[in-house]
Structure formats: structure tokens, C-alpha cells
Amino acid sequence: MAIPGNLLSATTSEIDPNTSGWTSKLNCxxxxxxxxxVGDGCLIVKSVAAGEMQARTVSSYPVTAGTTYQTFADAAGTLVERIGIRWLNSSGSEISITWSLSTASASAAWHRVGVAGAAPAGATQAQVLLSSTPAAGNVNQFWENIYLGLPIRTTGNLFSFGTESAEIDASGWTAEVNAGVTRQVPAVAWSVDNYLVGGQVIAVTATGAGNAAAVSTDRPVVTPGTDYRAYIYLNPPTLAADTWVELRYYDINGNQISAARSSLVQPSPGQGWYRQRASGIAPTNAATCSIAAGINGAAAGQVLRLEGAVVTVAPELQAGTILPYADGSLEQGIAGWTVASGVATIARSSPWGIAAWDGNYSLAVSSSTATASVIRSGRFAAPADTSYRAQIIASRSAGSWSTVNIKVRWYDAANADLGTSSGTSYSLPASDWWAMATDASVPAAATQGAIELTVTASATSSGMYIDNAALWEALPLTAVEVVEPTASITLTLRELPLDYDISVYRQASDGSRTLVRGPSGLLDHTLITSDLLVIEDYEAPIGVSVSYLVELYPPGSTSPSTRGSDTVTIPAGDRNEAWLKDPGNPQRNLQVMVQRAPDWQRPIEQTAYRVKGRRNAVVLSSTRGGLEGELTVWTRTDDERAALHWILDSGATLLWQAVPGMGVADMYVSVGQAAEARTGGTAMDQWRAWTLPLTETDMPVTTGVGASAGRTWQDILSEFDTWQAVLDTYATWEDVLLDRRTG
Structure with missing residues (x-):
């Protein structure tokens, strides 16, 4: 599979179908x-004699001096290896090489090597170098899955790439107590498509016996009252090592004011790489945050390795849930959950990865007797005054449970108990994970709510796991809203099942259906990755009633469940105006005043053969083409004129929409050479007359709606030190939105 953002071609990266992207540089x-x-192919680099051997890319790839670039590859063999970026000037001469550290040991299993660094002054091109040093000739080293490009980082991470990854250096971390901080390159067999990890990792080495810890030097700004989640890969030195990760908050003076710690419990045999999560709500006086990691009771010389430090706004386990991430995910403990009555006990599941629907831990519930117990979450503000939906996902671990009843307990502003909703009861089968939900109306005085479970064991020593607890306002599963200023319709789909496929159709009153466009093209059997999907349909017809049909396909199934929406109509508006829309870039859409609609032609390719002695020619014809004609429009202001230039700039297929009744159906068109003329007024007159040659085309199928792909201003802050750096990297604000960089 292609690595996103890779400057290398697929052939060069994957070594399929050949090695044409590579050449020998030294002794190989x-x-x-x-x-x-990735595919079956890989690159064999064979030594000619003893000593270092190097291979390089045949091509040199354009770079911008001062910009940081990353390279990585998967390697295997009997040698330690390193990878480098060779910087070249405009004449192709070498300026310098940024090398990774060599791997700590050789490994015959595929493992990651990588490095990152800023292009030096004068650099305009770069090559990837692969290096190892055999003690003899005819020694093979294997390479595959190779990348060169801008650093690949976690979208939304508050930290810069230099803190998230150790590929540049170790300056993103500092020793806090009884430790030294360096970089190492262990041979780690990461997943082939885990592009967020590199080869070099942070090593926290205990200088003496006792607790040892390191903390990030990066202190990004946080917003008080916001729930944040930190995570990092921990590689403990032994199975018994007591290691942890901590999310810390600081006030404006840099004083630590709170911390949320999450301790790792390793599964046997231990010493693997485990992603550990911690989360917490930023206090009212919080200004910045950091991430820390350490070992309790370390022996002198023990090493805790770290990789992939991330702090983001905590994801909602269900869109709109009022439970913080810690209470819904149970990743760092039982949070606010308690046993209100009965013999049941609760704890975080153990060890890491034994039972979880999301993440690596869940809430473990045990009952020593065949009796009922009541388990309750913490209470949280419930601002809506209509109804809420509570849900857990549960799995049986031992014994048997006759019922699990889920309800909501309500409280007023003074924390007085207002009682519970009626609740819904479920049985708990012996295997798999099961979603259990209930709806609850909000009492008049209620301002807070908590999830309450009555779990009834039907055997002694019964156990279950609970994960993904959520409590959210019960809103319509499907909602539509007309957005008149942009002549579009917003379709909101809630509580979608993850990992299903979805197809979304726009339905006309005659029953005809048209697939709706999403970020990667038409939404046709598209994988669902979030329970909430908001679709902005800019291609819906104006002045015509439409509704939406949603098909949801379980994994591996061809029989969908369906949803339907209400019928809505975009107001037709002024009949003298029409819309020109770019399906892939709706931010460029604009409304123009029509001077004259086209006089259509339908071209056809024909060849006539006149046979001697026959009156009529023999004519061979192809299929008659679509409509062609000239649309003439006015722009009335300089802003309209600039907007029309903007939508025409890309040369992409456009959608032309006129008001119903004007004798023209919605049409996808390609615009030829556009002519802009003055209308005969003064030099300061802003009106312009445009002639737009239109050629009818098919609806674009693979064009996706351009969007930020989850990027926010936080990513700009994390990636750039100054606004000047942003201006130097992007030509327009649209380029910032779509992350289209110059150079």
C-alpha cells in the first residue's frame, strides 16, 4: 500500500515489480x-567485499532548505544497519548526510529504521541512503517499505514532531529523577502500516536504584475544562517492572498543579511495546501540559524505552457523551465508578490487553455470590432537558449473569438524588461483547446524571467486563437541514455502527437515486470509522424536494439495514441567478447572474462515403455527444469577479445549477477558454460580462470533498514555530485548510 505523502514512487518504496528505483553507491x-x-518484493543489497555498503535512490527528490524531512524503512538480515538522507544542491553535489543511529543488534525479522532532520542551507534535492557494514563479501541485507517526505505525525497532537518522535534527537525529553535520557535503535517489529513510529526511541536509564522518571520538555498550551488524553508506547525492562505514564498540568508560572497517572500491567512474557493511556480534565488554572514516564523501584542501569508521545483532546467514545474519557474507557483505573450495594467488587481489568472493547483495559466486575449488586458511575452535568441515552458494552468473563439492568440516576444542582429511570434489562451471553442501552427522560429539576447498573449473578464467582460507557442526549439518528446561503443540505447521521460499510443516496420525488459525495469520492460501501457522520451535500438540486436513504452493511454482508430522512427543499431563489459549484472544493462555489443561457449543440463525429451511381451517401457515425454551448454571465463586484476566477482556476469539472423552470437541468460541465469583458461603463465600473464555453460531462465519481482531514489550528501550532513559517509554507489560506504545501 502507498505510504501517505511519500515522495518515493510505489516501485521505489515497495520494490515491486523491480529494483529500478535503486542503484549501488558503495560496495554492493x-x-x-x-x-x-507490502508486496512480495524486497531489495537485496549484497556486499562485494568487506566494509560498508550503501545503496541510494536513483532519483533525487525536491526539498526546501530549513524544512524537516523524515525517512524510514523496514529492514532485515544479519547486520546492524542505518538509514540516511543525502542532501544535494541544485547542481547535484552532496552537501551533507543526516544519518540515523545504527540498530542496537541485527535481526532477521523485519524491523523499523528511520531518521529525520532539517534540509541544510543550499539543499534543493535529497536521496535516501541504505547502509550496513559486513565483514565479508556476498552478505545480504534486505530492505522494504521505504519512505521519504514530510514528518508523519499524529493529527491533533499538541506536541511537535520532535517530541512525539525521537527521529530528530532526544531534546523533547529531559531526565526528572534518577535517570539519563538518550536515544536507542532497538529492532522492533512494528506493524507494516504503522507509519507513526520510527526506528529511534527514547531510552530512560536509571542511574541508581530507586524511582526513575523523565518528562517532556515541550509544554503546549491547554484550555481549562477540556478533557485531554495522553498516550505513549512503553517498553519495560522486565516483566515485573512497575512502569507508568502521566499527563501533567501546569499553571501560567510553570508550577505543576495536577497529574493523571496510568500504570502498566504487562501481560506475560512482558518486555513488549505497550501503548498506555492517561487522561484528565484540565483544571481551571491550567495553562500548559506535559507527558512523563518512569519506573518505580528501578534497579541501577534498567532502561525504560518510549515511543510515540501524544496528547490530544480526548476522543468522545460516543458523540455527545457527558462522561469524561477516564470514566468511559477505564484505561487508568475505575475513575468515578463505585459499588452502591451488593457484594460485587470492581477493578481495572488486568493485565494490559486481556479484555477491552476500546483501548487495552476495561472495568472488571466480580460477584462471589449469586446475588444482585448495583454499580454506578460518577455523576456529570446533563444540560439537556429532554432525554438521554445510556450505553455500556459488556462481556462475560466467568460464571453466569441472569440480568444486567441499565438505567440513569438523576440529581439536582444540590446533588439531591431524584431517583432513576425505569431502565432496560439484558441477558449476558457467554462470549463476545454486547452493547446494552436504555433511554431516560430528564426529570424537571435534574441537572446531573449517572449510569447505574444492577447486575444479577446466577452463579458464584461470576465475572464480567464493562467498557465504552457513555451517556448522551438522545437526538434523532438521522437529521437534515437546508443551508440556504450555500444552496446545500447538511445530513447528520448519529449512532452509526463502527466497522460497517455505508452507502448514502439522495432520492428525488420520482424515486431516482444518486450517490452522495464524501471525502474520498461517492459514499458507496465506505467504511464507518466514527459513530457520527456529518455530510454537506452541495450537489443537491435547488427548488426540488429530496430525501436521503442510508444503507448500513455489516462486515462481510450484502444485506443492509436502512435509514431514511425527512424530505427537504433548497429554496429556488432568484431565477436570474445560477450556481457554479466545484464538487471537490465547495468553498469555491458561487452564485452568478445569468445574461444568456447557452444555445446548445450536440456534436457528432461522422464520415460520409459517396458511392458512384448512388444518390445517397453512406454515413458512418459515432454516438452523438453531450450538450455544448456558451453560457454568458455577469459579475457585479470585484469580489464576485475574483471568486469566478477562483472556481475556474483548477479546470475541474463543475456543476451548473439553474432555477427549475428555466429549461435547463442540473449539469456537470467542463469550462473551456473563458472570456471576461467590460460592460461599457466607466473604468471604475465593477461589472464584467463573461463568456463560458460549456461541455457537458459525466458526474465525477472518485473526486472527494476537500477538507482538513481532521487537522485543526492545533496542528498548525504544533508544526510551525512562527506565522512567517506558515506564510512561507502555504500560498493561500485554502492551502492551509487542505495542507497543500509549496515546494
């Missing part, structure tokens, strides 16, 4: 091997 021959990770 190259050939194609088998057993690769």
Missing part, C-alpha cells in the same frame, strides 16, 4: 528478493 550489488511486507 542490488537485486529483487521475495518475502516483502
Amino acid at each position: 550489488t542490488l537485486s529483487k528478493g521475495t518475502g516483502g511486507r
Whole structure:
């Protein structure tokens, strides 16, 4: 599979179907091997004699001096290896090489090597170098899954790439107590498509016996009252090592004011790489945050390795849930959950990864007797005054449970108990995870709510796991809203099942259906990755009633469940105006005043053969083409004129929409050479007359709606130190939105 943002071609990156993207630089021959990770192919670098051997990319790739670039690859063999970026000037001469550290040990299993660094002054091109040093000739080293490009970082991470990753250096971390901080390159067999990890990791080494810890030097700004989640890969030195990660908050003076710690409990045999999460709501006086990690009771010389430090706004386990991430995910403990009555006990599941629907931990519930117990979450503000939906996902671990009843307990502003909703009861089968939900009306005085579970064991020593607890306002599963200023319709789909496929159709009154556009093209059997999907349909017809049909396909199934929406109509508006819309870039859409609609032609390719002695010619014809004609429009202001230039700039297929009754149906068109003329007024007159040659085309199928792909201003803050750096990287604000960089 192609690595996003890779400057290398697929052939060069994946070594399929050949090795044409690579050449020998020093003491080696190259050939194609088998057993690769992406495809079957891999690059064999064979030494000619003892000593360092190097291979490089045939091509040199454009870079911008001062910009940080990253390279990584998966390697295997009997040698330690390193990877580098070779910086070249405009004449192709070498300026310098940024090398990674060499791997700590050789490994015959595929493992990651990588490095990142800023292009030096004068650099205009770069090559990837692969290096290892055999003690003899005819020694093979294997390479695959190779990347060169801008650093790949976690979208939404408050930290810069230099803190999230150790590929540049170790300056994102500092020793806090009884420790030294360095970088190492262990041979780690990361997943082939885990592009967020590199080869170099942070090593926290205990200088003496006792607790040892390190903390990030990066202190990004946080918003008080916001729930944040931190996570990082921990690689403990032994199975018994007591390691942890901590999310810390600081006030404006840099004083630590709170911390949320999450301790790792390793599964046997231990010493793997475990992503550990911690979360907490930023206090009212919080200004910045950091992430810390450490070992309790370390022996001198023990090493805790770290990779992939991330702090983001905590994700909602269900859109709109009022439970903080810690209470819904149970990743760092039982949070606000308590046993209100009965013999049941609760704890975080153990060890890491034994039972979880999301993340790596859940709430473990045990009952020693065949009796009922009541388990309750913390209470949280419930601002809506209509109804809420509570849900858990549960799995049976031991014994049996006759019922699990889920309800909502309500409280007023003074924390007085207002009682519970009636609740819904479920049985708990012996295997798999099961969603259990209930709806609850909000009492008149209620301002807070909590999830309450009555769990009834039907056997002694019964156990269950609970995960993904959520409590949210019960809103319509499907909602539509007309947005008149943009002549569009917003379709909101809630509580979608993850990992299903979805198809979304726009339905006309005659029953005809048209697939609706999403970020990657038409929404046709598209994988669902979030329970909330908001679709902005800019191609809906104006002045015509439409509704939406949603098909949801379970994994591997061809039989969908369906949802339907209400019928809505975009107001037709002024009949003298029409819309020109760019399906892939709706921010460019504009309304123009029509001077004259086209006089249509339908071209056809024909060849006539006149046979001697026959009156009529023999004519061979192809299929008659679509409509062609000239649309003439006015722009009335300089802003309208600039907007029309903007939508025409890309040369992409456009959608032309006129008011119903004007004798023209909605049409996808390609615009030829556009002519802009003055209307005969003064030089200061802003009116312009435009002639737009239109050629009818098919609806674009693979064009997706351009969007930020989850990026926010936080990503700009994390990636750039100054606004000047932003201006130097992006030509327009649209380029900032779509992350289209210059150079």
C-alpha cells in the first residue's frame, strides 16, 4: 500500500515489480528478493567485499532548505544497519548526510529504521541512503517499505514532531529523577502500516536504584475544562517492572498543579511495546501540559524505552457523551465508578490487553455470590432537558449473569438524588461483547446524571467486563437541514455502527437515486470509522424536494439495514441567478447572474462515403455527444469577479445549477477558454460580462470533498514555530485548510 505523502514512487518504496528505483553507491550489488511486507518484493543489497555498503535512490527528490524531512524503512538480515538522507544542491553535489543511529543488534525479522532532520542551507534535492557494514563479501541485507517526505505525525497532537518522535534527537525529553535520557535503535517489529513510529526511541536509564522518571520538555498550551488524553508506547525492562505514564498540568508560572497517572500491567512474557493511556480534565488554572514516564523501584542501569508521545483532546467514545474519557474507557483505573450495594467488587481489568472493547483495559466486575449488586458511575452535568441515552458494552468473563439492568440516576444542582429511570434489562451471553442501552427522560429539576447498573449473578464467582460507557442526549439518528446561503443540505447521521460499510443516496420525488459525495469520492460501501457522520451535500438540486436513504452493511454482508430522512427543499431563489459549484472544493462555489443561457449543440463525429451511381451517401457515425454551448454571465463586484476566477482556476469539472423552470437541468460541465469583458461603463465600473464555453460531462465519481482531514489550528501550532513559517509554507489560506504545501 502507498505510504501517505511519500515522495518515493510505489516501485521505489515497495520494490515491486523491480529494483529500478535503486542503484549501488558503495560496495554492493542490488537485486529483487521475495518475502516483502507490502508486496512480495524486497531489495537485496549484497556486499562485494568487506566494509560498508550503501545503496541510494536513483532519483533525487525536491526539498526546501530549513524544512524537516523524515525517512524510514523496514529492514532485515544479519547486520546492524542505518538509514540516511543525502542532501544535494541544485547542481547535484552532496552537501551533507543526516544519518540515523545504527540498530542496537541485527535481526532477521523485519524491523523499523528511520531518521529525520532539517534540509541544510543550499539543499534543493535529497536521496535516501541504505547502509550496513559486513565483514565479508556476498552478505545480504534486505530492505522494504521505504519512505521519504514530510514528518508523519499524529493529527491533533499538541506536541511537535520532535517530541512525539525521537527521529530528530532526544531534546523533547529531559531526565526528572534518577535517570539519563538518550536515544536507542532497538529492532522492533512494528506493524507494516504503522507509519507513526520510527526506528529511534527514547531510552530512560536509571542511574541508581530507586524511582526513575523523565518528562517532556515541550509544554503546549491547554484550555481549562477540556478533557485531554495522553498516550505513549512503553517498553519495560522486565516483566515485573512497575512502569507508568502521566499527563501533567501546569499553571501560567510553570508550577505543576495536577497529574493523571496510568500504570502498566504487562501481560506475560512482558518486555513488549505497550501503548498506555492517561487522561484528565484540565483544571481551571491550567495553562500548559506535559507527558512523563518512569519506573518505580528501578534497579541501577534498567532502561525504560518510549515511543510515540501524544496528547490530544480526548476522543468522545460516543458523540455527545457527558462522561469524561477516564470514566468511559477505564484505561487508568475505575475513575468515578463505585459499588452502591451488593457484594460485587470492581477493578481495572488486568493485565494490559486481556479484555477491552476500546483501548487495552476495561472495568472488571466480580460477584462471589449469586446475588444482585448495583454499580454506578460518577455523576456529570446533563444540560439537556429532554432525554438521554445510556450505553455500556459488556462481556462475560466467568460464571453466569441472569440480568444486567441499565438505567440513569438523576440529581439536582444540590446533588439531591431524584431517583432513576425505569431502565432496560439484558441477558449476558457467554462470549463476545454486547452493547446494552436504555433511554431516560430528564426529570424537571435534574441537572446531573449517572449510569447505574444492577447486575444479577446466577452463579458464584461470576465475572464480567464493562467498557465504552457513555451517556448522551438522545437526538434523532438521522437529521437534515437546508443551508440556504450555500444552496446545500447538511445530513447528520448519529449512532452509526463502527466497522460497517455505508452507502448514502439522495432520492428525488420520482424515486431516482444518486450517490452522495464524501471525502474520498461517492459514499458507496465506505467504511464507518466514527459513530457520527456529518455530510454537506452541495450537489443537491435547488427548488426540488429530496430525501436521503442510508444503507448500513455489516462486515462481510450484502444485506443492509436502512435509514431514511425527512424530505427537504433548497429554496429556488432568484431565477436570474445560477450556481457554479466545484464538487471537490465547495468553498469555491458561487452564485452568478445569468445574461444568456447557452444555445446548445450536440456534436457528432461522422464520415460520409459517396458511392458512384448512388444518390445517397453512406454515413458512418459515432454516438452523438453531450450538450455544448456558451453560457454568458455577469459579475457585479470585484469580489464576485475574483471568486469566478477562483472556481475556474483548477479546470475541474463543475456543476451548473439553474432555477427549475428555466429549461435547463442540473449539469456537470467542463469550462473551456473563458472570456471576461467590460460592460461599457466607466473604468471604475465593477461589472464584467463573461463568456463560458460549456461541455457537458459525466458526474465525477472518485473526486472527494476537500477538507482538513481532521487537522485543526492545533496542528498548525504544533508544526510551525512562527506565522512567517506558515506564510512561507502555504500560498493561500485554502492551502492551509487542505495542507497543500509549496515546494
